[in-house]
Amino acid sequence: MAFKHTHLFLTLLVIASTFAMGLSNRDFEKSSKNWNFWFNYTNWPPRHPNPTPSSRKIIVGGSDNWRFGFNYTEWAMKSSPFFFNDTLVFKFDPPSENNQHPHSVYLLPNLWSFLTCDLRWAKQVAKTTDGRGEGFEFVLNKWRPYYFACGESNGFHCRSGMKFFAMPLFPWY
Ligand SMILES: *[C@@H]1O[C@H](CO)[C@@H](O)[C@H](O)[C@H]1NC(C)=O
Ligand SMILES: *[C@@H]1O[C@H](CO)[C@@H](O)[C@H](O)[C@H]1NC(C)=O
Ligand SMILES: *[C@@H]1O[C@H](CO)[C@@H](O)[C@H](O)[C@H]1NC(C)=O
Ligand SMILES: [Cu+2]
Numbered sequence: 001m002a003f004k005h006t007h008l009f010l011t012l013l014v015i016a017s018t019f020a021m022g023l024s025n026r027d028f029e030k031s032s033k034n035w036n037f038w039f040n041y042t043n044w045p046p047r048h049p050n051p052t053p054s055s056r057k058i059i060v061g062g063s064d065n066w067r068f069g070f071n072y073t074e075w076a077m078k079s080s081p082f083f084f085n086d087t088l089v090f091k092f093d094p095p096s097e098n099n100q101h102p103h104s105v106y107l108l109p110n111l112w113s114f115l116t117c118d119l120r121w122a123k124q125v126a127k128t129t130d131g132r133g134e135g136f137e138f139v140l141n142k143w144r145p146y147y148f149a150c151g152e153s154n155g156f157h158c159r160s161g162m163k164f165f166a167m168p169l170f171p172w173y
Contacts, residue, residue, distance in 0.1 A: 057087045059135070060164075065091040066103055066131060066150070068157055076164035084168040088138045088148075092131030102128035103162065105136060106151035114147035114165065117158035122151060140168040 058079060064070045082088075095102040105126035108114045113121060126136040140146060149155075150162035 056083065056085075057089055057137075058082070059089045059091060060148075061091075065135075066105070066162070067092065068101065068103070068150075068160065068162065071161040072148075072164040073161070076166060080166075082140055082166045082168050084140060084143065084171045086140050086168060088140065088166070089135040090126060090131050090138065091135035092128075094129040094132045102152065103131065103157065104128050104151045105130075105138070106149050108147035108149055108163075111145075111147070114149070114163065117149060117155040117163065119149070119151050119155050119158070122149065124151060128152070140166060143168065143171040 060066055061070055061072060061075055064075075090105050092103040093099045104124060106119060106122040106124050108119070109121045109123075112118070125138060130136040138148075144167075146166045146168075148164055148166065150157035
């Protein structure tokens with residue numbers, strides 16, 4: 001469901017920006033503010049909402065951090081779009097006597113493994129101890145979809161909501 005929306009959004013973005021190239025300036029004057037932000041080609045490429053995009057740091061999950069029982073797909077939908085060079089910060093406690101169920105961060109190779117939480121070909125990017133203190137930082141520095149998931153308990157954490165999708169926009173800034 002969430003992916004469908006993300007995908008639809010990206011497809012519309014591509015279609016609409018292609019279409020927009022063919023429109024006259026006068027057509028644009030009728031446009032809404034939002035449309036104007038994405039497709040104002042007199043000002044192409046559109047302005048980033050933050051003047052120093054590479055300094056943007058986003059705490060994954062906000063004040064909930066990276067934890068069990070939180071729906072990160074919903075969080076990612078509310079927090080999108082993500083931009084090229086945004087830094088995602090994953091904060092989670094290391095394993096200890098009081099924390100028998102720690103977390104980790106994996107990158108899944110494709111949409112299918114993301115949907116099914118299949119970790120077999122996943123790449124571990126953060127160990128269970130990497131999220132302590134200031135957290136584990138991951139920079140979205142490639143123009144590709146990122147499929148993040150917690151890799152603990154054989155995909156159980158992932159299936160319970162510890163996964164999300166991020167496609168950074170505008171690599172040409
Ligand atoms: C495009 O954006 C610029 C700067 O935000 C604005 O001055 C201009 O009026 C916009 N152009 C159109 C056609 O809306
Ligand atoms: C998380 O939220 C999305 C969108 O509302 C929903 O489709 C999905 O089933 C939820 N995931 C879990 C594990 O509850
Ligand atoms: C992204 O960050 C890298 C490394 O700091 C920098 O060289 C590059 O210019 C940045 N790219 C954009 C599009 O901000
Ligand atoms: Cu976990």
